[in-house]
Amino acid sequence: MSFISCNTFCNVVDFICNINTLREKRMIHTKDHKTGYLFDPWDHLGPKRRKLMEQSWAGLFREYILQELPVNKIAPYFTEGFGRPTKELYMALGVIILQQAHDITDDETLCQLAFNEQWHYALDITSVSDDATYMSLKTLWNMRKIVTDNELDSIIFNQTTDTLARVFNVDISKQRLDSVHIRSNMRSLGRIRIFAVTIRKFLVNLKRHHKGFFKTIDERFIDRYLKKDASSCFSMVKPSESAKTLESVSSDLFELVQIFKDNAGIVSMNSYKLMERVLKEQCIITDTDNGKVVTLKKAKDISSDSLQNPSDPDATYSSHKGQGYQVQIMETYTEKKKKKMNEESENESESVQENDSDAVQTCLRATHRQALNLITHVDVQTACESDANALLPAIESADERNLLPEELLADSLYGSDENCETAKELGTEVIAPTMGSQKEDTISLSDFTFSEKGKVISCPEGHAPVTTKHKKNRHIAAFKIDHCGNCPKRGNCPVKAGKKHYYLRYKDKVWRIAMRRAYEKTDEFKDKYRWRAGIEATMSEYDRKTGVKNLRVRGMEAVRFCATLKAVGINIFRATVVRRAKISPKPIQEWAYRCASRLYFYVKEQLCRHLYTLGKIFYESTFSARFSRRSVG
């Protein structure tokens, strides 16, 4: 018996040793964040600090986000049995999200990871060892590069949004869409400086990689573009000399392109390709008897997707908002719920106490906070892209993740007829004003009365058509000559005179737009559409909390990475507020607690006062009796 138990014990020890050896061999380090701890590692915080921690973003991140991070997508980029063990991958991905959410630099991020207990709580770091709380800059850069190169930021956004939508039971039926302009870390350059900086960049790279060819270049290029004060020279050009300077820099750029056009090694350089791009976008090259001649394009002929700064070739130009990028944001909003909550809150507050204004206000605030408005779609584009092309991808992306809205509010640029019709097929009604406006004192199609299928029922004067025809997508309605010929509105009416009748001809699309224009004037549309403006507050929050409008990075991939993870941050901050409102005591309970404590203190005070009086009486009577006995003795 003792032999068996000894043998079993040895087997168990062997098994544990094997597990430990296997663990040591694993280079991909992940931790199970779903299983709880036998002994609470955060017991040292004390109940008040623990509650504070739990109610902060750190509590929400630890409970819902950390364990859902797509570690399985990043693990394949590390080797299982070779090299040094990785940092705990959930923690590493979490650090990347928190950095963007808090808009801090790389150095600040590493300090937060090393010393900030809130970060440790959020990332489930229970040890204070260097191994657990230290990350080198190189590791941070490597992790970020893996996420950026493989577009894992979008996967992180989708997974976290889906989790929050599920946990907070978000109402996705009503959503709104808009774009915000953002800038990468680049300067705004005028035309002269675009030429000058591109040439300078090329010369610097040529000097670095092809020294032999660099020496063959004319000295005037080096004097004009490579000297210390060269860049300031081009930023101080007088307006009267700008045309002349522009011609001179464009011919320099053309000359350099021509010099190296047959050199394969130089042509493959990125800086040479940028020179070719600037030449193509800004100049016209014509063949003449004396060879090729370069002339500048007019400013209005330069495309908005032209190069804005050689340091960020992906940035483009928007005539409304300037150079940079734009982010399409779609979010849920609560309309009916809010109204309902107002009513509920008012009922609750009435039952609290009429003169207890604090309790009523707390009640209203807390109840409002319990509806989470979640960003459901983020898409980073260059600044020159039209908003009209952003609506359908947003709806399709939401549909793929079961977040399809029933109603989508957007401004007029998104609401083209094609977009509205396609969205309707997908199951979403787009509520957006139509483009353009109706001329005053004219009768448009929207002034006629139509059936549901687009057939004219009557004209603005109340006359029914004699005949109506519908073929493919075209409609014709004929009105009596007697009616139209004598009509005072004839000059402003879209009907045209024919042989037998006056005819109104229109297409399905025009009819649909006319119906939308008529609907825009109704109170129902105004009541629905007023909720669109709320997204401007979201854009403001997006910038204030995460600094999205002025990023520290350049290039489309890096900009997309930052903007997407910053949107994740906004969702986390919003969900934290809602969660805090849900787990904190209800206003009614707060009020009851306050009344009970007042009652308790009142009773205590009364008891103490009476006991003191009784004690005093007893003491005085005893003392006076002794004194009188002594004096008698």
Ligand code: SF4
């Ligand atoms: S012109 Fe003819 S169709 Fe137009 S409003 Fe007058 S009656 Fe009606």
